[in-house]
Amino acid sequence: MTKIETTLSTLLLDIGAFYKPKEWHFLTVNGIDLGEGKIELQWIFSKYGVKDEVVLYYALSDYETPVPSLVALIPSSTMGEREIVDMFGLTVEGAQKGLYLDKDSLPHPLRGDV
Amino acid sequence: MKKTIQIPLGSQHISLLEPIRFKFECENETIIGVDADVGFVHRGVELACTRSFEFKQVGYVVARVCGLCAITHSLAYTLAAEKLLGYVANDRIKYLRMLMVELDRIHSHLLCLAHTAENAGFEALFMQIMGDRELVMEVQEAISGNRVQFDYICIGGVNRDLTSELCDLVRKNLMILSEKVEVLIGLFDNNWSLSLKYKGIGVLSLEDAYTYNALGPLARASGLATDVRAETSDFPYEALGYTMIVESTGDIHARNFVRLREIVNSIAMCRNIVDNLPMGEIQEKVKGKPKGEEIVRIEAPRGELFYLVRGNGANILERVRIKTPTFSGIPAMMEVFKGSQYADAPAILASFDPCMSCTAK
């Protein structure tokens, strides 16, 4: 597994230069709560036909900063983005709430302070 | 005047096993737009894994995410935890785990085929396949001690050994099953009314498969050669006669054929495992607390299952991320619906083999 650090502002450029649909399989978007309002976001890719090659882009952020959406580059990232919107209460451009949660359920359950 | 009509499918529908809602935007009979709602059975497993359970118990918790691929979930988590603890299982444990995963794949694929047949209007074939599926369920029940919740894999090994009587049972039942699968292959290939419902319907092109990151049998039916069994080195699949099965047409017929031929391949692999089982301990003590971050990918019956586990040296884990195959397959599924007839929607949906309790976890 290769871990590459990036920032939210350069994410689209980094992934746009890296991602080729016929070479890389996009796995998912992941969020990890680090406590004290910090959050680590991860974008994970695996290579077709090669053993054990996984690339993980990560960026540190907080709850308020809007996260850029990858839908223009990778259409299938919409599911993962909708999930982090629900689970961590982040704002992602173009992703609505309500994939898993209802209006009356606990907001952002995976945040550390819940 | 509005030219299109909206027709919902679900959340409760006769062709669905689990709750999912599709909103189809139809122009006459043709679907031109799809919207999906998948979160009806959300149970918060990820939260429970990091709050209420210790890392040794989480393997039994994630097995409850899904009834059909319970063994794959617990295997993926166990592998991640073992990697964090720095433990490598011996060959016997690896072979026994692979045997259960392959048996699981056979019965899950049979269920999907039965369901596709039922949704195409072939009730009798559904019953016949479900009857044949009992052969595999019987073996799994005898090996693990329970029909659905196997709880077979634990950190540091497996919970039960494979005795010689069980080996005989596996050989006997798989022998009967392989004959029945041959008959099924003939039936799915040659039956005229099935071909009307399957051939050329619900096509996912190779280009779309790449764009929407299709996975599992859905991708392999379109000609995208991806299989986690060939892309990871956790298990010695090549040594046991694994071959990747790829079709090219991408329709329901191709997906059925990927599944049928994978069953044949899995049966051969199970036989190889039973015949060449290495000696060794089946359970070893693993000490320590998980620390660090680990990624595990396993080929579940429906495609790639992904686990990310992070621990900080405490008994309770920091994060367990579960990405299930159906979850990342949904964008590709919605693409397939566009342009097909509304009447074909149930059969197309069944051919994806969607698992909603996996998706909403």
Place this chain on the structure above:
Amino acid sequence: MFKAMVEAFKNLFKPVRTINYPAQEISLPNGYRGLIEHDHEACIYCDKCEKVCPPGAILFYQHEEGGKEYHYNPWLCIYCGECVRACPKPDEALWQSETKQQSGVKEDGVNEGWFVWEEACKESREAYAAAKKERKPKMKSEEPLCVS
């Protein structure tokens, strides 16, 4: 057409593949994972099974004089056998039988009755721990008195 007729006619005489359930018993395989059984004489009350149980189906009630009481909820149990593997005296004190659990009905108090026990066991532990604490400082305060 003729072939199909022959096939249909043959099916009339084939044995049925389903089981006539309530009338006919379901045969369980050897080694079926059933109920957890406990022998209170052999048990050494080390609480290991309680700690490893994933759903928390085993509880020990702490009596004030020091003894412990075993409680088991067969409907909460997932029959994984983790407790038996953790037990220092397996097969004597704790073992897994092959009997299948019957469905619970309202009278069994599957949930409500168990919640009461959970609460009671927790309180008994706390009361015991508090009593132990109380006893200890007393002994300490007695000691200097004796010396002087």
